[in-house]
Amino acid sequence: MVTKRLIPVIEIFGPTIQGEGMLIGRKTMFVRTAGCDFSCSWCDSAFTWDGSSKKDIRLMSAEEIWCELKQIGGNTFSHVTISGGNPALFPQIGELIHFLHNHNILVGIETQGSRYQPWFLEVDDLTISPKPPSSNMKQDLEFLDDILKNLEEHNRLKHVNLKIVIFDEQDFHYAKKIYQKYSQIPFYLQVGNPLITEQNDAVLAQQLLKRYNWLINMVMHDEVLKDIRVLPQLHTLVWGNKRGV
Amino acid sequence: MVTKRLIPVIEIFGPTIQGEGMLIGRKTMFVRTAGCDFSCSWCDSAFTWDGSSKKDIRLMSAEEIWCELKQIGGNTFSHVTISGGNPALFPQIGELIHFLHNHNILVGIETQGSRYQPWFLEVDDLTISPKPPSSNMKQDLEFLDDILKNLEEHNRLKHVNLKIVIFDEQDFHYAKKIYQKYSQIPFYLQVGNPLITEQNDAVLAQQLLKRYNWLINMVMHDEVLKDIRVLPQLHTLVWGNKRGV
Numbered sequence: 335m336v337t338k339r340l341i342p343v344i345e346i347f348g349p350t351i352q353g354e355g356m357l358i359g360r361k362t363m364f365v366r367t368a369g370c371d372f373s374c375s376w377c378d379s380a381f382t383w384d385g386s387s388k389k390d391i392r393l394m395s396a397e398e399i400w401c402e403l404k405q406i407g408g409n410t411f412s413h414v415t416i417s418g419g420n421p422a423l424f425p426q427i428g429e430l431i432h433f434l435h436n437h438n439i440l441v442g443i444e445t446q447g448s449r450y451q452p453w454f455l456e457v458d459d460l461t462i463s464p465k466p467p468s469s470n471m472k473q474d475l476e477f478l479d480d481i482l483k484n485l486e487e488h489n490r491l492k493h494v495n496l497k498i499v500i501f502d503e504q505d506f507h508y509a510k511k512i513y514q515k516y517s518q519i520p521f522y523l524q525v526g527n528p529l530i531t532e533q534n535d536a537v538l539a540q541q542l543l544k545r546y547n548w549l550i551n552m553v554m555h556d557e558v559l560k561d562i563r564v565l566p567q568l569h570t571l572v573w574g575n576k577r578g579v
Numbered sequence: 580m581v582t583k584r585l586i587p588v589i590e591i592f593g594p595t596i597q598g599e600g601m602l603i604g605r606k607t608m609f610v611r612t613a614g615c616d617f618s619c620s621w622c623d624s625a626f627t628w629d630g631s632s633k634k635d636i637r638l639m640s641a642e643e644i645w646c647e648l649k650q651i652g653g654n655t656f657s658h659v660t661i662s663g664g665n666p667a668l669f670p671q672i673g674e675l676i677h678f679l680h681n682h683n684i685l686v687g688i689e690t691q692g693s694r695y696q697p698w699f700l701e702v703d704d705l706t707i708s709p710k711p712p713s714s715n716m717k718q719d720l721e722f723l724d725d726i727l728k729n730l731e732e733h734n735r736l737k738h739v740n741l742k743i744v745i746f747d748e749q750d751f752h753y754a755k756k757i758y759q760k761y762s763q764i765p766f767y768l769q770v771g772n773p774l775i776t777e778q779n780d781a782v783l784a785q786q787l788l789k790r791y792n793w794l795i796n797m798v799m800h801d802e803v804l805k806d807i808r809v810l811p812q813l814h815t816l817v818w819g820n821k822r823g824v
C-alpha cells in the first residue's frame with residue numbers, strides 16, 4: 335500500500351483577494367502550511383511557527399486539502415495560493431500542485447528562498463521573498479542565487495518574482511542590491527507592517543498608508559530602482575490584522 | 580518643412596506610482612492629454628474636458644514632452660503612462676510613443692475603447708476601460724469588439740487589459756457580461772470613487788476601503804468571475820483627491 339505523504343496545514347481559507355505582490359487583487363484561495371525555518375522579528379504569521387496555534391495543525395493529503403477547498407470555495411475560484419510558514423520545507427507540496435493542476439487550478443507559492451524543492455519548476459506564480467536586515471534573519475544569498483539560476487536554466491523566470499518587505503532604510507539598501515543583481519526578474523517592494531497587534535483598523539490603515547507614502551518617496555527619487563513596483567498589503571488596509579481573510 | 584503635429588497636454592508629472600490596474604504600484608511618469616469624447620458623471624479628471632483648466636493646456640511636440648519628462652524625472656524612470664481625457668483622440672500620440680521607445684522607455688496608455696488609433700499596436704501596456712452604466716455614457720460595445728479583435732489579429736492581446744470601474748450592482752452586472760465575452764484578456768475591477776470633492780484624506784480612505792470591501796465580497800461569491808483582479812486606486816488612498824500625484 336502506498337502511503338500518501340501528508341502536509342501540515344494550519345489554515346485553509348477563501349475565496350479572497352491576494353493582498354500583495356505580483357498577483358495583488360487576484361481572486362484566490364489560501365492554504366497555509368505550518369512550520370518555518372525562519373523566525374522573522376516582524377512576522378505577521380508567527381502563529382505558523384511559534385507554537386501558539388499548534389492545536390490547529392492538521393496533517394492532510396493533497397486530496398483532503400482539495401476537498402476542503404471545494405467545500406468552502408465551491409465553484410468560485412481558479413487559483414490557490416500556498417503560503418506559510420515556509421511551504422518549501424515540504425517535498426509533498428508537489429503532490430498538491432499536481433492535484434490542483436489536474437483540476438485546472440493555477441498555483442501560487444510564497445517562500446523566502448531559503449530552501450529548494452523540485453516542484454518550484456511547476457509553480458505558476460512563485461514569489462520569493464528574501465528577508466531584509468530588520469527581520470534579524472541571516473538569508474543565505476548564495477543559496478538564493480542557486481535557486482534563481484536553476485529556475486533560469488529551466489526557463490521558469492517568467493513565473494517568478496522577487497518581493498522584499500521594507501521597514502527601514504537599511505532594508506531599502508538591501509533590496510537595492512538584490513534588484514541590481516536580478517534586474518530581469520519582476521521586483522516588488524512591500525511596505526512592512528510594524529503594528530501587528532494594533533486592533534483599531536482605521537488607525538492601522540492610516541499608519542500603513544503613511545509608511546507606504548514614505549517608501550514610495552524613497553523609490554521615486556532613486557535612479558537605480560526603475561522597473562519596480564511598490565505596494566502595500568491590501569488585505570491589511572481592508573481587514574486590519576485579522577487572520578483568515 | 581515638416582511641421583510636427585502637436586499634442587494637447589494638460590499635465591506632466593512624476594515619477595510616481597501607477598495607482599491602479601495592471602501596473603498597480605509601478606514607477607512611472609504621467610502625461611495627461613486634454614480633451615475627451617466622453618463626460619462620465621463621476622470622472623475624476625473632469626478638468627481635462629470641462630473647460631475648468633483650459634489655461635493649462637499646452638500644444639507640445641513629442642520632443643518637448645520628452646524634454647519636460649527628463650527635466651522633472653531625470654534618470655529615475657523607465658516607463659511613461661499616457662492618460663487623459665482620452666489620448667486615443669490623437670493620431671500624433673504615435674510619434675510620442677516612437678520617441679519614448681527610441682529612448683528605451685516603455686509606454687502605457689489608458690483609454691475607454693471608444694476610438695481606435697494604429698499606434699494601439701505599439702503600446703506596451705494598453706488599458707481599455709469601457710464605461711459602465713453609472714457613468715451615464717453609452718459605450719459602443721461593437722466598436723470595442725472591433726478594437727479587441729484587431730488587437731488579437733495582430734497578436735497584441737498580451738499587451739492589453741480590460742478595466743471596469745464599479746460604483747453599483749448595475750455596473751457589476753455590466754462588467755460580468757464583458758468578462759464573459761473576453762475571458763482571455765486580463766480583467767480588472769476597480770472600485771469607483773464617489774467622493775471626488777472630499778478634502779479629508781483619512782475620511783476618504785476609510786470610505787473607499789469600505790467600498791472596496793463591498794466589491795471584493797460581491798466578486799468572491801461569484802462563480803463566473805474567477806480569473807479576475809479587484810483593486811482600489813492606491814494614489815487616492817495615499818494622497819486623496821489631489822491632482823498631479
